[in-house]
Amino acid sequence: MSGTDHQGNGIPHLPSERLLIKGGRVVNDDLSQYADVYVEDGLIKQVGDNLEVPDDVRVLEVNGGLVIPGGIDVNTCLMKPHLGCPPVDDFYLGSRAALAGGTTMIIDHVTPQLGDSLLEAFERWQESADRKCCCDYSLHVDLPHWHQGVKDELEVLVQEKGINSFQVYMSYKDSFQMTDSQLYEVFSFLKELGAVVMLHAENGDLIAQEQSKVLSMGITGPEGHSLSHPEELEAEAVFRAITIGNRVNCPVYITKVMSKTAADTITQARRRGSVVFGEPITASLATDGSHYWSKNWAKAAAYVTSPPLSPDPTTPEHLHNLLACGDLQVVGSAHCAYSTSQKAIGKDDFTLIPEGTNGIEERMGFVWDKAVAVGKMDENQFVAVTSTNAAKIFNLYPRKGRIAVGSDADIVIWDPDRTKTITSKLQQSAVEYNIFEGLAYRGGPVVVVTQGRVVYEEGEGLRVQQGSGRFIPRQAFPDYVYQRIRTRNKVKGKQGVSRGMYDGPVYDVLATPQYITPSPSAKTSPTSHQPPPIRNLHQSNFSLSGAQFDDNIPRRSGQRIVAPPGGRSNITSLG
């Protein structure tokens, strides 16, 4: 990967400071080194000792502090409406919160509703983000439905709009949910385009059944959400998604890994060689689902998200272990903040509670506290899971996710010893309930630099400019994901056996076939309809075998058979 060839050079830069970060330890995912970093025009211009820089630069003395690439939060929903209500954190509030936590880029989910045009939805999102977002951003597009029109839109999005990741749902029955056949088609199509397939993995059919069962038992509170979304159903869908991914030879990215069993399923698949990535989120890494049983309805409802937090309190530890060893790769926040009054739409029916938790601001802090500070993970792996891996998977590397000459100047000076107690009174988000309320974590940003400008300094707070965030387009076929896929495509060609035509007796059957030949789903595009079987060029009537030793043995079938003119040939001789 070249270090200078960045996408989207046409995007205007804001006038930015010239900055020298002196005396810090630069931590990338592969190594840590003491070096100064010089930043100009929003780019990192020099990294090293005794840099020659102009005189009028602003110098930040770090005194041995950690200098890390700014975090990339790959999963935010800052505009995802629930029954028409947008979340309380929009691109402005959300990106402020991100920056305050050391995250300098977000990738938001465009969530068109059933029947909406993907392109229009994408443009709505982009327009809103361009107006409001304070840090660089990119967008994933979720597929609410599947038909030919969607395919055309996807091509435009990938080839012209700079989108290379799309989410599909295995849950939300009768709404976003895709059947296995549709998933197979989506996977096949997106693989050809070189996109990353992201999955919301839960078995929607069974959830619908469980929901009606739980409601019929008179359970209507938020605990019903957890009871009707058992983690087994998450693991089942993850397993199925990986199976389909393997069949199509398509990379699979699981968003929101919430439970131990789902994470273990990913781990096992990776052991067997599947190209699969897992994304735990702030909530699953820092808290658990026991709160669904809180006596305070509003508090319990604040935790409602799908897949739900696991009631097993050992889940966060387990997920951190897997992040540390590389079995899970990326940390998102799935930040989707609804106010209590919005959550209260579901006060009499947990299935109507808007789903989403906060976590955009707390994301990096919790990973540091629960993984690095306790010795599970080193600082380099910390950088990998909070920033670099995301940049690699979504094809932003090394522009983002690395401190190197030529990379964007998204830099965080990280204080490993700073302690912060979370409370909704001191947060950036507008949400009333912070699900991490009262929890404390070590580690946090002292200075945050994005696009070469200092936007956060401890003690002075945020100095952001609404709308300064740029849309970062992403190209298809990220190497980190597709290199292996390409090779497998080449070596995994399948071939038929070249054998002579069977010309023995054939049973007469009824005209109506009982075993129906595969018919693609009704929503399928006409292109994937099966053409009439092509004549096998390997076949010929030329007989390869001579007379067989048991040609004289009589057949024992005694059934009504239709013998072809000329009788049986030796090609199908019994023996």
Next chain:
Amino acid sequence: MSGHSYQGKKNIPKITSDRLLVKGGRIVNDDQSFYADIYMEDGVIKQIGDNLIVPGGIKTIEANGKMVIPGGIDNHTHFQMPYRGTTTVDDFSQGTKAALAGGTTMIVDHVIPEPGSSLIEAFEQWRSWADEKTCCDYSLHVDITHWSDSVKQEVDTLLKEKGVNSFQVYMAYKDFYQMSNSELYEIFTFLGEMGGIVQVHAENGEIIAEEQARMLEMGITGPEGHVLSRPEELEAEAVFRAITIASQTNCPLYVTRVMSKSAADIISQARKKGNVVFGEPITASLGTDGTHYWSKNWAKAASFVTSPPLSPDPTTPDYLNTLLASGDLNVTGSAHCTFSVAQKAIGKDDFTQIPEGVNGVEERMSLIWEKAVTTGKMDENMFVAVTSTNAAKILNLYPRKGRIAVGSDADLVIWDSDAVRTITAKTHNSAAEYNVFEGMELRGAPSVVICQGKLVLEDGNLHATSGVGRFIPCTPFPDFAYKRIKARKQLAVLRAVPRGMYDGPVSDFSPMSRGGTPSASARTSPTKQPVRNLHHSGFSLAGPPTTEDVPIRPAGRRIVIPPGGRSNITSLS
């Protein structure tokens, strides 16, 4: 389990039978082996022990220290199965003769109703075919090929009145037999309550349909296309899903035809996690592999076509035998379903049209003896368990079947562990032209077979009589599967959290339903309407308001505040 109360015995006509004494044999049950003589009368074992007092002049068989084992139970056959206007070449007479020749004294056949037709009519049809022809006792599984309220009624009748306790559902055969996840959930829930066993044909039919289309597009039309379009991953995926649904619905699960290592592994893992799941490898998966699909001889390749297919991994049989020995897989069937070459040739130009099925009813017991017992994987007691006893327990026929004990049916086999025979289509008892085990040399064979107290195999001569086989009714709630399920049912009661009503502000929202509203499938029963939560009350549990000074965070949204303002129940803290 009591040794004397048998289910449904009254319904069965007694058969006048020879009196027989088996002398000097070593009785092998699934729990122990011991030397004793066995005296049988009227088709039932009357005495076991040394120096038995028996009537004079009865026929005595000298076992000479050989093993005497309970006759095998083949829990999966398809004899005389209709297929597109033809039937499989082994009818109930031919098939059960082959079974007896191999030491199997009871078979359980699958009733396969056409989708849309009556289950009970199909069941009666199968019974009439079987009653007319079988040479040994039999029971029936009924396959649920479609699902509706009337099918539910029929299943209920079959369970309660007809003596069927196991029902197979299909996760494959898209647009035909295949059930959706919601339907599976409903069936599992229903059978879990009624005490039935859910058998599942586990393969992901949707992906198979896609893969089949892809193979045909690539010009692959021969039998190798069958295995290429049904990779073992799809079997494992479906097994995993079936186990998930069974676990959600607290229903025991029986996976028919475990054909691959990965599917077997999923079952082992689930058992380690506590799921009530049983796996049934078949003779073919225990004895041969899927490399033959690439045979240059079309007819030979086609004879191996069955679903799920045999795995091309040649280490599969050993692996499955190991899991059988360790108890991770429990029951063996044969899935005997034989078609002639001419029938298989229906699919000569398109592998998706090849009728599916392999032989194995005759070879089943010898093959397991050869692959598992002679290699030291398994002892003779486990051999009895996997070939007979476990099946009897799951069918709720134990200890009438599957055990040599006083009061049990006189179905037993004198097993010669040293006999060697070579399998070939030329000498086998099936009518099929190809034998998928052709050329295999197997040690271990029955030297004497006694069925219903009658000598049917002696000195290599088979004296089977068509039509003597009785239908053995199976009753619901077999202890082997349901004891645990019942205990779990008592524990798995979900409770709501008693909390006050939320009476804070509620956002205005557009009534248009989006996102996760649960709309149960159209076929759902109407009983699942949300019920008023009886735990709810207006009574406030919290103390006096303490949070009036906490400002509401800047929501800035249009909200609907109820009259009287916010209450303390939902206070922010």
